[in-house]
Amino acid sequence: MLQMILTGLLCGALLGFVMQRGRFCLTGGFRDMYIAKDNRMFYALLIAIAVQSVGVYTLIQFGLFEFTAGSFPWVAVIVGSYIFGIGIVLAGGCATGTWYRAGEGLLGSWIALFGYMFMSAVMKSGVLAPVNQSLQTTQLPSNSLAESTGLSVWVFIILLVAxxxxxxIRELRKPKVMIPTMKQRKTGLAHLLFEKRWHPFFTALLVGLIAILAWPLSVATGRVAGLGITTPSANILQYLVTGDNTYINWGVFLVLGIFLGSFIAAKASGEFRFRMPDAKTGITSFVGGILMGFGASLAGGCSIGNGLVMTAMMTWQGWAGLFFMILGTWTASYFLFVRPRKVAKANANAIASTL
Incomplete structure (x- = not known):
């Protein structure tokens, strides 16, 4: 139990620290792909996936543990990931982003986090569990890209790495855009850790390495999985309600560690402060959290579970989930940001034409 607590908290704290300092926000990254035509955060995600994939399959090659992709519940993954994508825009952050932003003192993220945990628990062991299980029964026999094609998994890994x-290389060769920075107040390691702006690609490299570390640490406690957010988040609420110790596992301490690591990073960098949302934002955050919990539970993973881990394991579930959560993000971004701007512009032009 002590090993589970220490390694789970350590891995989670590292992830929370890195994501907070590197502003590793997949919600903003997916949204920017559509609105600002900025793909840097998506590219950063691909770096983290590639690093993890090479590392984890190397560990598997050396026999440290085994991984079975299982079957592919394609209907649940498509529907769930799309709904999850809509939810993260409303919530203002994905599952992991909500945990680390809660550690910064953002109370809107606390509201979204409660909705996310609540609906995840309802979907996994509550009144919606039969709905969840029913939708997941429509499956394809193989979830593995390698098994489906008859090719070695290393073919797909090498292709991704290339x-x-x-x-x-292409992005780093582009002319650098000068970004105004605050006056340097810290020196040495303190400046690098808590003040200097982190490049998203460097942050992605660290996230990928932490994702590799998560596998052997988790496997050592009997949980054969890597980073995961949705089930552990639901487990926390399930444990608090039932007192059943079986809900406590390595993943629970991982997500608590994310909160802790983000809090440490935010306090040390002077970015921690309590921020209360207005009523409209609070309601929107809660609705987003509900959609996140519903979608991630149905899809079998969130932007980390499917978008980072299951993609690295070269599964249909991971890559299909990533595609449809991006599509859901774009859909919500259109109705929340793009369409209102178009309507406002059209109205302004109509008024101007009458003058």
Whole structure:
């Protein structure tokens, strides 16, 4: 039990610290792909996926543990991921982003987090569990890209690494855009850790390495999985309500560690402060959290579970989930940001034409 607590908290704290300092926000990244035509955060995600994939399959190759992709519940993954994508825009952050932003003192994220935990628990062991299980029964027999095609998994890993290297080299060769920075107040390691702006690609490298570390640490406690947010988040609420110790596992301490690591990073960098949302934002955050919990539970993973981990494991579930959560993000972004601007512009033009 002590090993579970220490390693789970350590891994989570590292992830929370890195994501907070590197502003590793997949919600903003997916949204920016559509609205601002800025793909840097998506490229950063691909880096983290590639790093994790190479590392984890190397560990598997050396026999440290085994991984079975299982079957592919394609209907649940498509529907759930799309709903999850809509939810993260309303909530103002994905599952992991909500945990680390809660650690910064953002009370809107606390509201979204409660909705997310509540609906995840309802979907996994509450009144909606039969609905969840029913939708997941429509499956394809193989979830593994390698098994489905008859190719070695390393073919897909090498292809991904080649694509990522091409993207990274191309992006780093672009002229640098000068971004105004605050006056340097810290020196040495303190400046690098708590003040200097982190490049998203560097942050992604660290996230990928932490994702690799999560596997052996989790496996050592009997949980054969890597980073995961949705089930552990539901487990916390299930444990608090029932007192059943079986809900306590390595993943629970992982997500608590994310909160802790983000809090430490935010306090040390002077970014921690309590921020109360207005009523409209609070309601929107809660609705977003509900949609996140519903979608991630149905899809079998969130932007980390499917978008980072199951993609790295070269599964249909991971890549299909990533595609449809991006599509859901774009849909919500259109109705919340793009369409209102178009309507406002059209109205302004109509008024101007009458003058």
């Amino acid at each position: 694509i990522v290297l091409f993207i990274v």
